[in-house]
Structures are given as C-alpha cells and as structure tokens.
Amino acid sequence: MKIKYLLTLALVTSLTTGCASIFNGSTQVVNIRSNDADARLYVNEQYMGKESAIYTFKKKENYVIRAEKDGCKSNIVTPEKSFDxxxxxGILIDWGLISILVVDGAATGAWQEFTSTSYVIDPECTA
Incomplete structure (x- = not known):
C-alpha cells in the first residue's frame, strides 16, 4: 500500500513540474549598472536606484530597463530571451505534454531564459 502511494506521488509530482523549472527555476537574477554615478535606473518604470541594481526577472514576463539623468537623453534596453x-x-517524463507545454510554457515561462544576466546602460549625454 505504501509503495502504491509513493509511486502515485512520484507520478503526480513529475506531471506537475517541468524540467526547465526544476533545474533552472522560473526566475533569473539580473545585475544592472551604469558607468555614470548619477544615472537613475528603472525596470518597467519602477525606480531601482542610482548606478547599480539587482533585480529578479520572472522568465514569463517582459522587461524594459531604462537609465536617465537630468540634462541627458534616456537610454532603454529590452532584455532578449532564448529557448532553454x-x-x-520533459519529453522523457510525459512526452512533453504537461511538463513542457503546460508547466514550462504556459504556467512558468521557464522554457525561455534571458540571454544576459548583466546589463550596463548609460544615459546618452552630449559633452
């Protein structure tokens, strides 16, 4: 009886998780910095601080990083994603039907990853 329970639990667990989300998670920590100490950094319009910031990106979401400084033109970077x-x-678990399409794709977005985890962005100032 106990073995059936453990096997059922293992099956349900494998069908509700995806390989990319298990091994790499559904988020990525991203470092953002500017060479200008007075640059204000924003992620999706949220102020992150001056000169440097650390932010956790959800793989399912899209982001815009912006650096601005008084008297200068703002600079914008849109982080790119690639397939993980x-x-x-997941093909080995359930032929990918649940683990890839539902979990890693629709639910967590873990089937993609940000191509970079470090960004240097400076406002465009004319000398």
Whole structure:
C-alpha cells in the first residue's frame, strides 16, 4: 500500500513540474549598472536606484530597463530571451505534454531564459 502511494506521488509530482523549472527555476537574477554615478535606473518604470541594481526577472514576463539623468537623453534596453534546452528533458517524463507545454510554457515561462544576466546602460549625454 505504501509503495502504491509513493509511486502515485512520484507520478503526480513529475506531471506537475517541468524540467526547465526544476533545474533552472522560473526566475533569473539580473545585475544592472551604469558607468555614470548619477544615472537613475528603472525596470518597467519602477525606480531601482542610482548606478547599480539587482533585480529578479520572472522568465514569463517582459522587461524594459531604462537609465536617465537630468540634462541627458534616456537610454532603454529590452532584455532578449532564448529557448532553454533543458526544457526538452520533459519529453522523457510525459512526452512533453504537461511538463513542457503546460508547466514550462504556459504556467512558468521557464522554457525561455534571458540571454544576459548583466546589463550596463548609460544615459546618452552630449559633452
């Protein structure tokens, strides 16, 4: 009886998790900095501080990073994403039907990853 319970629990767990979300998570920590000590940094219009910031990006979301300084033109960077190949391990679990399409794709967005976890962005100032 106990073995059936453990096997059922293992099956349900494997069907409700995706490989990319298990191994790499559904978030990425991103470092943002500017070479200008007075630059104000924003992520999706949220003020993050001056000169440097650390932010946790959800893989399912899209972000815009902005650096601005009085008297200068704002500079904007949109972080790019790429496919996370770890996602394909879900084929071994359930042929990818639940683990890839539902969990790593629709629910967590873990089937993609940000191509960079470090950004240097400066406002455009004319000398």
């Amino acid at each position: 190949p770890t996602t394909l391990l």
